Amino acid sequence: MSDRLLDWYDRHARVLPWRVSPEARQAGVRPDPYRVWLSEIMLQQTTVAAVKSYFLRFTERWPTVSDLAAAADEDVMAEWAGLGYYARARNLLKCARVVATEHGGAFPDTREALLTLPGIGPYTAAAVASIAFDRPETVLDGNVERVMARMYAVEDPLPGSKPQLHELAGQSTPAERPGDYAQAVMDLGATICTPRNPACGICPWMGGCRARDLGIASDLPRKTRKKPKPVRHGHVWIARDRDGAWLMERRPAKGLLGGMLGWPGTDWSEDAPEAQPPFPATWQELGEVRHTFTHFHLRLTVHATRVAARPVDGLWIGPEAFSPNDLPTLMRKAHALAAGAEALEPAPAPGV
DNA sequence: AAGGCGTGGAG
DNA sequence: TCTCCAAGCCT
Structure with missing residues (x-):
């Protein structure tokens, strides 16, 4: 045979x-x-x-x-x-x-x-x-x-x-x-x-x-039914400074997207988590990104802002080092939503 | 020992 | 849109 x-x-x-x-x-x-x-x-x-x-x-x-x-x-x-x-x-x-x-x-x-x-x-x-x-x-x-x-x-x-x-x-x-x-x-x-x-x-x-x-x-082969996926919600905040650097985070080594780059944000839970930005600023809500993981659907609300000086320390990645290809797909989707947003345009020069 | 863990293509 | 599923492993 x-x-x-x-x-x-x-x-x-x-x-x-x-x-x-x-x-x-x-x-x-x-x-x-x-x-x-x-x-x-x-x-x-x-x-x-x-x-x-x-x-x-x-x-x-x-x-x-x-x-x-x-x-x-x-x-x-x-x-x-x-x-x-x-x-x-x-x-x-x-x-x-x-x-x-x-x-x-x-x-x-x-x-x-x-x-x-x-x-x-x-x-x-x-x-x-x-x-x-x-x-x-x-x-x-x-x-x-x-x-x-x-x-x-x-x-x-x-x-x-x-x-x-x-x-x-x-x-x-x-x-x-x-x-x-x-x-x-x-x-x-x-x-x-x-x-x-x-x-x-x-x-x-x-x-x-x-x-x-x-x-x-x-x-064949027969398989036991899979459980339905719940919907979870969360927020991310995408900030750039005057030089175009992006504020990011390295995710914890274990768990979902462990070790990968991501945008700062809330936990993801079935009851909508409280929106708590990484620093106070004029944030614009850009919309929602949908993504499905192995065991749940995620709806991620994306916020963006452009700031002159860096309000917080953290992992600011300059435009020369930043590549969306380095991000997991979910974070890439959030970036794509923010990439063309007016909220991330450089602030107009003062007095013009 | 079930459940956590990504993503994209097919139907 | 929605479900299934693809050369599985780890805890």
Whole structure:
């Protein structure tokens, strides 16, 4: 069964920046473990399309794990801005530093050793071990869960069925070319055995798929219902000084958007928090930014002002150093609303 | 051991 | 607009 899938993979594998070309692979070239690891961290809960440009920028700027280990925290967070799940970036740096200082810059080559590193869990440990080091580990991600649930018509819902799916995935993993096999199943799940409207007619595994035989492929895997997201409210205040510097904050290292730049503001709560600006001034209310996080909707009221002198100490970032690309998407939205606002225009020269 | 943790695209 | 969900990990 895996032979048929590997044949399909050899003919249809997507060309991706972290993969070695089919020709090089046939010549015995192994992928760079650093690039495999970096891609796997970025791909956690994130689409290939979103990851590509980030992967290229990271590997251009930091070609080896030791380069990354030597990077400044704020540079890595800024480079990750917009990709989401920022704990990944914090753990990425932690992991790079452990590999650089405790493993001589070489990634461990077993699932067990990889599993001890920050940000590497069961999936990523198995993926790196199999893809980079050709070890026959069982790789179980959302794609593999879906493919296995359909192949064997597992009707128990996730996440309860996960152990059963892991068992089935393990039985399906071949001793030969386990890294290619892992990528092949994931490619299959991403391009043919998709969550909705699976393309069963062109599937290399259509011969042995129980769900297809039963006509229930689109219904699997079943999942337990998710809770509705509440709406939370908050305020941010965007201030510039005479020179055009922006008043910002570095968010706490843990929690939502942890370690990222942001605008000073209130907590976000379901009952509208009291508007308390960072300093007294003539603030203009610009409107509302809407953003959805994993577990709640946010409506953020944006205020802006321009001041002559800096009324408070803090993280004032000059116009030459400020880039909205360094901000998480929510804060970027707030900036976009303020960018063209009259409230942020320089004050007219006195006496004119 | 459920829930926290981003974002953008698809339908 | 709204829901789902994508190569999960951490606590």
